[in-house]
Amino acid sequence: MQFVEIGGIQYEVLPWKQRVVQSIVNPWRNVLLPASFWRYVMRRSRSPLIAESFRRPGGWQSMRIVYENETPKGIQDRMAVRFNPISMASRNRRKLVISLLTELINSNVETERLDIVGVGAGPGLHVQEAICKSDIRRANVHAYLIDRDSDAFEYGRTCAAERGIQECVSYVQGDARDIRRVLPDVSPQIVKLVGLLEYLTDDQAVDLLRALHAIMAPGGQILTHGIVDRFHSAKFLQRTFGLYHIYRTASEVKTVLNAAGFRTDKECEEPMKVYPILIATRL
Known part of the structure; x- marks a missing residue:
């Protein structure tokens, strides 16, 4: 994880390598592969965040998991919680809103x-x-x-x-x-x-x-x-x-x-x- 300090607060930023990965993966996630494939793959993940996102997408339990940012349970969980830009930005939002x-x-x-x-x-x-x-x-x-x-x-x-x-x-x-x-x-x-x-x-x-x-x-x-x-x-x-x-x-x-x-x-x-x-x- 990469951070930048602003006003005494440590915020997350996306490393350049992850930006490259995003640019490669996004067309496959968004267009090239069918949604049924991604649902099949995601439902077999051990990630609590992914499981909660199927149960109640955007709900408070999903946000709790994102905020707590515990040790990932496998690579999909790591990608969903640690390196997903929305998860990273949500943790940043939380810090800024509290401030x-x-x-x-x-x-x-x-x-x-x-x-x-x-x-x-x-x-x-x-x-x-x-x-x-x-x-x-x-x-x-x-x-x-x-x-x-x-x-x-x-x-x-x-x-x-x-x-x-x-x-x-x-x-x-x-x-x-x-x-x-x-x-x-x-x-x-x-x-x-x-x-x-x-x-x-x-x-x-x-x-x-x-x-x-x-x-x-x-x-x-x-x-x-x-x-x-x-x-x-x-x-x-x-x-x-x-x-x-x-x-x-x-x-x-x-x-x-x-x-x-x-x-x-x-x-x-x-x-x-x-x-x-x-x-x-x-x-």
């Missing part, structure tokens, strides 16, 4: 009550780690972690207890498009929307963002991102696992945010240049 969330929390460190909402949050580990890294008093911050599925909540609560911040987080099952009903008394200063926008059409994204805009505190900030198919993985993921993303550049995410009443204040990207990340303010 940016920590900054947002610290900018509200004097706030008597700081409310954070995580949408499509799964176990909510980005928010948990940001709270732990921040300077805010634990009694002054609370995170509401919303997801339509509750299967990640027990794992999230266990992680929060291990960090000693179980009193700072609440898990809420519900649809964020109906967020005022789901959280009737919360007006968050910070909203985190990570790992969800890439599954929504523009109209769906604007509807969700407008719902969040309506309940946020004046001047509240939202952190979200796009996704760019820089390494030409999209077709293979679609053909083999049925994993479909809606790809948006930073400019395209900015357009969606503007349509929902937000002003983009900050744009950045992780070094793999797969995930542009934006912070926007509620107008």
Whole structure:
């Protein structure tokens, strides 16, 4: 694995040899060999990530495996977890999101009550780690972690207890498009929307963002991102696992945010240049 340090954080980058391998393999994965062949090969892998990708592509368990980056179980697992550009970029995104969330929390460190909402949050580990890294008093911050599925909540609560911040987080099952009903008394200063926008059409994204805009505190900030198919993985993921993303550049995410009443204040990207990340303010 190869790294570059930016702002004191070690990010992964793709070695040039792996770039060459990608350029050779991509035509075979994306076009030349049938999807049935790749599904046959992948289903015989010992890789937990590949198995989970067939069961629930893009789900929180897949992301947990990617983030934990444990010792690979064979060459396919190594390629899927260690040297897959999407996996590498996802770990980079996680580090950058936690760093940016920590900054947002610290900018509200004097706030008597700081409310954070995580949408499509799964176990909510980005928010948990940001709270732990921040300077805010634990009694002054609370995170509401919303997801339509509750299967990640027990794992999230266990992680929060291990960090000693179980009193700072609440898990809420519900649809964020109906967020005022789901959280009737919360007006968050910070909203985190990570790992969800890439599954929504523009109209769906604007509807969700407008719902969040309506309940946020004046001047509240939202952190979200796009996704760019820089390494030409999209077709293979679609053909083999049925994993479909809606790809948006930073400019395209900015357009969606503007349509929902937000002003983009900050744009950045992780070094793999797969995930542009934006912070926007509620107008």
